Amino acid sequence: MRSIDSIEQLREISCPLHIAIGMFDGVHIGHQAVIRACRTTAHESQGCAAVLTFWPHPSKLIRPDNPTPQILTPAAKRWTIARIGMDLLITLPFDQGFSNIPAEGFIPLLKSKSPTLRSLFVGEQFRFGKGREGDVSDLQRMAVHEGIHVFSMQQCRYDGESISSTRIRNILAAGKFNDLRILLGHPYTAVGNLIRGRGIGRQLGFPTLNIDWQPELQPPHGVYAIRLLCEKTKAPLDGVANYGLRPTFGAGSSPVLEVFLFDDPTSIGPLDEGKELAVEMLHFIRPEVRFENTDALTRQIRIDVEHAKRIIPTL
Numbered sequence: 676m677r678s679i680d681s682i683e684q685l686r687e688i689s690c691p692l693h694i695a696i697g698m699f700d701g702v703h704i705g706h707q708a709v710i711r712a713c714r715t716t717a718h719e720s721q722g723c724a725a726v727l728t729f730w731p732h733p734s735k736l737i738r739p740d741n742p743t744p745q746i747l748t749p750a751a752k753r754w755t756i757a758r759i760g761m762d763l764l765i766t767l768p769f770d771q772g773f774s775n776i777p778a779e780g781f782i783p784l785l786k787s788k789s790p791t792l793r794s795l796f797v798g799e800q801f802r803f804g805k806g807r808e809g810d811v812s813d814l815q816r817m818a819v820h821e822g823i824h825v826f827s828m829q830q831c832r833y834d835g836e837s838i839s840s841t842r843i844r845n846i847l848a849a850g851k852f853n854d855l856r857i858l859l860g861h862p863y864t865a866v867g868n869l870i871r872g873r874g875i876g877r878q879l880g881f882p883t884l885n886i887d888w889q890p891e892l893q894p895p896h897g898v899y900a901i902r903l904l905c906e907k908t909k910a911p912l913d914g915v916a917n918y919g920l921r922p923t924f925g926a927g928s929s930p931v932l933e934v935f936l937f938d939d940p941t942s943i944g945p946l947d948e949g950k951e952l953a954v955e956m957l958h959f960i961r962p963e964v965r966f967e968n969t970d971a972l973t974r975q976i977r978i979d980v981e982h983a984k985r986i987i988p989t990l
Contacts, residue, residue, distance in 0.1 A: 748888070879972065913938070
């Protein structure tokens with residue numbers, strides 16, 4: 676999947692272009708319905724299936740003192756959308772200039788930058804334009820004059836409630852991590868770059884990969900059953916990860932993601948510092964705790980590893 680960060684680059688698309696538009700924070704089941712509909716339509720016409728999203732979230736501009744924390748980082752959103760099978764990801768900066776575009780100017784802007792645009796896919800609650808003045812019916816009315824089809828998808832529901840990013844944020848903030856996967860429709864994913872660690876895991880007999888990952892909305896600190904992915908391999912590697920402050924060794928100020936793999940990690944290629952890796956956090960095993968000594972910690976890690984090996988095949 677190709678990624679671009681400028682609307683001007685859409686001029687390079689010569690085939691029919693079909694775009695799913697939204698913040699898509701979490702890329703949950705409802706978002707996936709919109710994105711997959713776009714992909715299906717695009718591929719049926721030998722066109723380009725694209726996602727148009729924004730960063731940062733509009734709340735950072737509108738209410739900077741109380742912005743909405745995002746479920747996924749931009750990198751994790753990119754990985755998740757790529758695995759759906761989209762051809763193009765367009766991530767535009769949501770700045771003052773973009774926020775001032777009136778609703779009536781939105782479709783003409785898109786059409787002027789992407790002459791091959793054929794269809795747009797949005798959720799039923801989609802809003803656009805300055806002050807969120809435009810809704811789906813407005814979008815459909817404006818698009819028809821440009822020969823663009825607009826498809827609106829209804830919200831998905833689970834347990835009698837709509838599946839929304841707000842609902843998922845509330846679950847994550849409450850620490851109910853293992854309830855997330857049903858609503859997301861995919862494993863919660865952390866994406867970051869490989870960094871140098873302190874070598875403590877290796878001293879304990881459990882060498883770890885340390886990944887620089889700074890989410891806006893943190894999952895519970897603790898131990899997870901995980902799968903590690905790399906863009907250059909189709910074979911994920913299973914393991915366990917600890918995300919937290921490492922209190923046994925003197926708690927730091929920022930949480931760290933440390934991954935221990937059951938198999939040889941070099942099978943994913945050279946483990947150079949800065950390499951981008953994705954960690955699917957499949958199941959929360961236990962909270963992070965401070966151990967009296969390294970022997971107690973080592974015993975618990977062995978228990979965690981066996982737990983993860985039993986549960987991963989069932990997920």
